[in-house]
Amino acid sequence: MINRRAHAVWQGNGKEGKGTITTQSGVLADQPYGFNTRFEDKPGTNPEELIAAAHAGCFTMALAFQLQAAGLAATEMKTEAVVTLEKEGDGFKVSKSALTLTATIPGIDQAKFDELAHAAETGCPISKVLNAEITLKATLNQG
Incomplete structure (x- = not known):
């Protein structure tokens, strides 16, 4: 079993408050987030951006392992993940x-x-944890 950690600190109310996110690796260290970084595209991060980064990275690595098992290796793979946040109730x-x-x-x-x-797409751990529609548009360049 592998455990990874991150923590968030928040001060204030939902709209005017501010917080920071720190990851175990230190890649994010007291990275600011708040209403304006989540809903107004201000500098800082937000949970949906972090989910998109995790999904892109997880899927791409899962495909690298699929290729390896088939005796193949990519010259390059580039994946973008776009996570949609919608109003619900x-x-x-x-x-x-x-x-x-x-x-x-x-x-x-x-x-x-x-x-x-x-x-x-279906086998990466982040795909498995998301309770959301997942789509994939995959383009193969001849190499």
Whole structure:
């Protein structure tokens, strides 16, 4: 079992308050977040951005392992994840994570690429934890 940690500190109310997020690795250390970073695109981070980063990274690594098991390796894979936050009743919910992959993988055909990309999409741990619609648009460049 592997445990990873992060913590948040918040001061004040929901709209005017401010907080910081720190991760175990220190990559984020007292990174500011608040209403304006979440809903107004001000400098700082927000939970949805962190989910998008986690999903892009997890999916891409899962695909690298799928490729390895098939005896293949990517020259390059670039994944963008766009996480959608929508109003739901009196609150909000993450409703979607849209993955867009562009990959250069020597020696793979389109059918195998599609199969492995789908397996990574459904099999990565972050996909499994999200209670949201997950979509994947995968483009294979000839390499």
